[in-house]
Amino acid sequence: MRHFAAALYDAGPRLKANFVRPRALRATFSREAGEGIGARMKNVLPVTIVVAALLVVWYVGALVMNTPLQRDFFANAGVTNYSAEDLAIADLNMERPKLPAPHQIVAELNKTVLETAPTSKRSLVYHGLITLQETLLGFAIGSALGIALAILIVNVKVLEKSLMPWVVASQTIPIIALAPMIVVILNQFDITGILPKAVIAAYLSFFPVTVGMVKGLRSPDPLQLDLMRTYCATRAQTFLKLRAPASAPFFFASMKIGVAAALVGAVVAEVTKSEDGGLGARLLAGSYYGQTVQIWAALLTAAALSATLVGLIGLADRIVSRRMGFAR
Amino acid sequence: MNARSAADLAPPALFGAGVLIVWEFVVRGFGVPFVILPAPSVIFLRLIHSIPILAADFVQTIQGVIAGYVIGCGAGVLVAILIDRSQFLQRGLLPLGNLVSALPIVGVAPIMVMWFGFDWQSKAAVVVVMTFFPMLVSAVAGLSSAGAMERDLMKTYGANYGQTLRQLRLPAALPFIFNALKINTTLAMIGAIVAEFFGTPTVGMGFRISTEVGRMSIDMVWATIVVAALTGSLFYGIVALIERRVTFWHASYRQRGA
Structure with missing residues (x-):
């Protein structure tokens, strides 16, 4: 009886595995084959690029959001002849920027x-x-x-x-x-x-x-x-x-x-x-x-x-x- | 069915009523100071007497909640559909999405208040940020949940990408999307209320809680919390009801045999 139960217990996961979708099964096997680390390495490049893109968006956003404020500053300080470059540099180094x-x-x-x-x-x-x-x-x-x-x-x-x-x-x-x-x-x-x-x-x-x-x-x-x-x-x-x-x-x-x-x-x-x-x-x-x-x-x-x-x-x-x- | 749902409801209802009764007796019996814990009856009276204030707070807060919830969840689903075709973007965005989901996003509240002003728009912005990522992660998982067999069938029908998306993959993603919609109801309420701690026009549930705590009128705080709790549960309930209507075919509802 005990052996039978043990066999049933062993069969449990296997029985279930047979009904698992092939894709999930393949995923399990590839994970067992130690591809987990490989998959993580594969993510490094996309994540880096997305983060880099985010940083670019961030800088552009900072420029766009801070420009009106900085223009006001310049106007208040009586500075009139500033180039676009001056404005951009000032935008990114304000003391209390919007972004x-x-x-x-x-x-x-x-x-x-x-x-x-x-x-x-x-x-x-x-x-x-x-x-x-x-x-x-x-x-x-x-x-x-x-x-x-x-x-x-x-x-x-x-x-x-x-x-x-x-x-x-x-x-x-x-x-x-x-x-x-x-x-x-x-x-x-x-x-x-x-x-x-x-x-x-x-x-x-x-x-x-x-x-x-x-x-x-x-x-x-x-x-x-x-x-x-x-x-x-x-x-x-x-x-x-x-x-x-x-x-x-x-x-x-x-x-x-x-x-x-x-x-x-x-x-x-x-x-x-x-x-x-x-x-x-x-x-x-x-x-x-x-x-x-x-x-x-x-x-x-x-x-x-x-x-x-x-x-x-x-x-x-x-x-x-x-x-x-x-x-x- | 009716008898069964009544039987299912009875234990939690009794438990809740029991807690209220014990609460009332403990507060009155042991003379617990009002500042620490007012009795339920006191809170109820306060609630009844200040309905106009509470209603104004409710309207103010719910604007931000609903606007943010709709924009955040909608954007989450849209971005999920957009990045669904690109393995590269998925690999790049999903780890970030998972990371952001674990972050204390309520912290952006002061920034949003600074950007969008004191009114409900800044609260909506906080809610957008809070609800977007859970929805993105769930919707991407949902879109890839249609089985290989069904996809193959669509291919044998000669269905193009749009048809497969509409007829197979979006419906298959619905349970995942609704899961995120339900989680997001809570997040939206939390986001809006916490954002109000950082500055609001003098109305709103978060404002009411923080000012009445300062004035030590704890019964008013509890009354606001009752309103917030009812709103949160109702919001969740409505979404759950829609889910049941829309994904009636899903295994989790079929098995119950209504």
Whole structure:
């Protein structure tokens, strides 16, 4: 009996594979043959060219958008005989341009990241570290809560029926609107510093994690669950040996969404309580004083932070799935 | 069918009602300060009494949401169709699109406010940026989702590119497009409300939330949040309803056996 069940278990994936569309199958095989890296290399050239095109568009846009402003400046300063070249150079080096040119943002990043001491309030490293702390703390709380809730929902029937629709419905609500209020409420309890912002980050990252993990823990197919039953596996065993490993791809996918959401939460929370610093506070300060270069620099730093965090989780995903024997 | 959907609705409805009742009793029983958490009944009264203000806020915010949503999603689908024929552009744009989807795009809000002014146009611009990339990525995936067999069939019919696109590939892409449309309803609401934190004429849901928090009239904040939540759910519901009407042939609806 046991052998029969094991054979069935083995046949499961193969049976399914026979019904997979030929194209998907070919994709799987080519991935197994280690073409994944090759495909990524193939993307390098197109991505480079598209990025280069974007930079050109950016420069043209900066010229077009800044010209009226610069003309006014020249007129106010009484400069009349300027050539088109003078105008273009002035356009791309304004102090408060409508659209700063890329090299201005790079210069600002260079100044605020490398040349300013990281302890100074003018340093983007200082603000970035604050945002990073809030994001990581919030993400840790949020994903732990999300996973715990997913485990509950998968195991307790009553909760599945009553809780899951609310988790889904909550996705349709602009949760971020709550951010200013959560900061105020926590202030009443004398909770200040990074914790209120981490709570908002947690709040945002927690829903994608719950939804993804419920899907992941449910992903083993009935054949595999039946097999566990024929083994007389307890619930805990089924969970540890089948459900948890099967949810790994979903786990990493939801972690990626969760950490990106946590960063958004942290940045928005900083906008609503800007005196503690952080990238969101830099955004707000820049928008108060019309410092466009500062806004763009803060924005790019936040983007780099987000991309790095997501990339790190992607790396962990690749390592773990290789260890688990998923061909990638 | 009716009995079944009622049975499906009962547990979450009971759960929601239970939460409200517990909330009311906890707030009244333990004397939770008003600033921290007002009782649901207080919020409801406030909501009823300030309908004119809330309605004005709603109109202001929804303009930006709808305009941005339509432009952003429309542009996403159009660009997807445009780059669909070029492998090169797809390879160049899609990784960027995936990257941008993970970025904190709400951060462009101050820039858009600077470019397009305080009124709803700047909010629409933020929403366009937020909704464009999810739609682009989904629509490109959707356009390539038609199976090889169906494509071959179109070829044997001698269908040209336009016919294949209209008759086979766009309909096959619809479930993907609707998926992005649904995700984008939430993103559009978030984008518009957060953009209002950065500056608006003195009306709008985001403005209301940030000013009333400053004035400590938390019941008004909650009333605005109720309106925002209802709007978001309704928006999502309408899109989901259209989806059901338009992609009734898709497996996820067929199997339910209505």
